Amino acid sequence: MARHFSRPALGRAGQIEIPFHWIFALVGGFLFLLFFFVLIRSVVTSNQxxxxxxxxxxxxxxxxxxxxxxxxxxxxxxxxxxxxxxxxxxxxxxxxxxxxxxxxxxxxxxxxxxxxxxxxxxxxxxxxxxxxxxxxxxxxxxxxxxxxxxxxxxxxxxxxxxxxxxxxxxxxxxxxxxxxxxxxxxxxxxxxxxxxxxxxxxxxxxxxxxxxxxxxxxxxxxxxxxxxxxxxxxxxxxxxxxxxxxxxxxxxxxxxxxxxxxxxxxxxxDSRTFSCGFAKMTERLNTSVTTLIGRIDDLRDAAKNGAVPSQCVALYDQTEPLLGQYLTNPLGAFAPTGTNPSVAQQIQTLQRRLAAEGVCPGAY
Amino acid sequence: MRRPASCARRGQIQFGETIMVVVVIVFILIVGIVFYFNASRNSVEKQIRTVDQAQSMTVVNNILSLPEIGCDPSVTTGRCVDLLKLEHLASQIDCGSSDPTSKYYCSLFGAGLVTITIVDAPQTSGPTTILFYNSSLPNSTATDSQFRFTTVYDPVSGEQLFAYFNVSRYQRGASFG
Structure with a gap:
């Protein structure tokens, strides 16, 4: 039975002769495979x-x-x-x-x-x-x-x-x-x-x-x-x-x-990630303090107008400058100075005194 | 070269049948596509609405869990908002500015409008609405409002007031309709 496919033939001086359509098929096939390889790779990467x-x-x-x-x-x-x-x-x-x-x-x-x-x-x-x-x-x-x-x-x-x-x-x-x-x-x-x-x-x-x-x-x-x-x-x-x-x-x-x-x-x-997270918390501290200072101002005004008992005014007057210290030196507000309690402790004490009055809204 | 008349007539009829089949198939395809597009649009709109509602509820939960506006635990143990803290915090939020305070809240709440209505405010003897947060997007529209009831503590009067949050989300671009 006759075979119809062409075979690379040995030409003169040992050169291999490949018909043109074989070269075309090889290059075309390679490009075809390359295209699908790139396509699949990009789809997989995109999915990942x-x-x-x-x-x-x-x-x-x-x-x-x-x-x-x-x-x-x-x-x-x-x-x-x-x-x-x-x-x-x-x-x-x-x-x-x-x-x-x-x-x-x-x-x-x-x-x-x-x-x-x-x-x-x-x-x-x-x-x-x-x-x-x-x-x-x-x-x-x-x-x-x-x-x-x-x-x-x-x-x-x-x-x-x-x-x-x-x-x-x-x-x-x-x-x-x-x-x-x-x-x-x-x-x-x-x-x-x-x-x-x-x-x-x-x-x-x-x-x-x-x-x-x-x-x-x-x-x-x-x-x-x-x-x-x-x-x-x-x-x-x-x-x-x-x-x-x-x-x-x-x-x-x-x-x-x-x-x-x-x-x-x-x-x-580690200490680095702790200080980074703490920096985020400190931003919140500024917001909370600003909110509380505004609130104290309103309460003091209400006390002056008679909506809140007048004896509360003196305590609010003491609280506001203490809160202001958080804005200038946040960490310093927590440290006691000599024999004096820290700003945080003083605010806690004032909160208790306001509660003890029984009629004064708290500082926070 | 001329064809026989009978052959030409038979050929024309067969061609017409093919055209009719193609037209019917195209028609069915168009009807299917329109039907599918409408169904998809309704489904997407429904999903967007569900996500918006969930996001609105998340925003209210975020607000209610903010420790900086919470009530003094000696006043109430449940979730409650201090009216004066709420007002003063609201005055600090400006999504157009670059200060960390505003950026924090604007990233937390996203694009939306949040108001709180005190149902029976003592000062006005009626409902009072406070704008807590507003961050809109260019070319955006507000979606349906979501409501959530809560308790607001007024430190001046010492009363706990009945109030509700009203949250709308902003959506960029035109709607499907």
Whole structure:
């Protein structure tokens, strides 16, 4: 039977002769395949970017909804992915967002959401809890973010363990993976296979003598009032082998005021992200103070007009300049000066005096 | 070259049938497309309305959960808004400005109009409406209003007043209709 396909023939001096239609078919076929390859690749990339953007928007929605539920602990199921929470602050301002992959994202997506959590939250569940920062008047919601693969180890002296347990329960942190342990028993903490470990020391830093995956630490020095003090953040805790914490890198010590700010520090990855989130809270402080100053003015006018008892005027007169100090030096308002109580404590005292009068509306 | 008459006539009839079939198919296609487009439009409009309603409710929830306008816990334990705080906060929000306070609230509430009506205000002995927030978009129209009842505390009179939020969302561009 005769064969009809043409075969490359050997020409003179060993040259291979290929008919023109073969070359045409090869080039055409290559271009045809290339076209579909590029098309499929662009469709897949576009879909991935869309999925990432959708996921990023979902996380943003979860966080914004959590802000509207102060005091509530929520667990949200998400597609398994690695969520990178970013809050960066420099001279140009604050950039804050959640990023799932290298796909597109809005760098100002979470600009005004004061969230505190690990930098990377991997897994399929997102834990959130919203607390309110009070100074002593309510200022800002504080959003605590974590997941089911992060372990919080609270370390305190044997005498302080009950206080720490009450703090965890009172602040509603028991929904997160927490472990309370005596500092003398820190060596007994086991690696349970969590992705991240956060050690929170209430009575001084202690070395567990072994390495934990992605371990960071926070050392808390509480003042006598139990709601203020100083914080030292530690990183560089995860070293290979069984070297323990070794020589941890400590950040400069920063003050805190109010239990919500302490919660924020417990959940912050490091001092940088803590100060970035705190900057967002400070913006809210200015708004709250301006609102309260306007309110005090109205109440004083009402007292002068007889709508509010006149004995309240003197107390409002004392409150307004104290509130003004928050605008000039926000953190200074929380620090006692010598033997004098802090501005925050003075405002709290005035609030109590206004309440004691029985007829005066409170300052906040 | 001339064709036989009978052949020409038969050919014309067959061609006419084909045209009729094509016309009928095109007609059915056009009717289908119009029907599908209308159904899609109704579905999209319904979805937009649902999303708008949900967003309006989210805005009210956001406002009610703002700690800076909440009532003194010694006055009431439930969700309540302090009238004077509300008025003074409203005066600080200007979505046209670039200060962080305005940017925060404008990003939180989005494009919309929020008013609060006190049903029985003591000063006026009747309903009083306060404009809390207004951020419109160019070439936009306001959607249906959503209402949510709440309690407002007036620190001057010491009374808790019955009030409702009225939230409308702004939508850019013309509607489908």
């Amino acid at each position: 970017q869309q999925d990432t953007a959708d996921l990023s928007l979902s996380v943003q929605t979860i966080l914004l909804n959590a802000l509207t539920k102060p005091g509530e602990f929520t667990v949200s199921d998400l597609p398994s992915a690695s969520y990178r929470f970013v809050c960066e602050r420099d001279a140009a301002g604050i950039l804050s967002y959640v990023r799932i992959s290298q796909g597109s994202y809005d760098p100002s997506q979470l600009r005004y959401v004061p969230f505190f959590g690990p930098s990377v939250v991997a897994g399929d569940q997102l834990f959130t809890r919203t607390v309110v920062w009070k100074a002593p008047f309510p200022v800002s919601p504080v959003l605590l973010v974590s997941n089911n693969r992060t372990q919080y180890v609270f370390v305190a002296s044997a005498g302080s363990l009950n206080m720490v347990r009450s703090f965890i329960q009172g602040e509603g942190l028991d929904g997160f993976n927490t472990l309370v342990i005596s500092s003398t028993a820190i060596g007994a903490v086991k690696d349970e296979g969590f992705d991240q470990y956060r050690f929170i020391f209430f009575d001084g830093f202690a070395d567990p003598g072994k390495a934990f995956k992605n371990a960071t630490a926070l050392n808390i020095q509480l003042n006598s009032d139990g709601t203020s003090g100083t914080l030292t953040f530690y990183d560089n805790l995860s070293c290979a082998g069984s070297c323990g914490f070794g020589q941890p890198r400590a950040s400069p010590t920063v003050p805190f005021v109010g239990t919500a700010m302490l919660d924020a520090a417990i959940f912050s990855q």
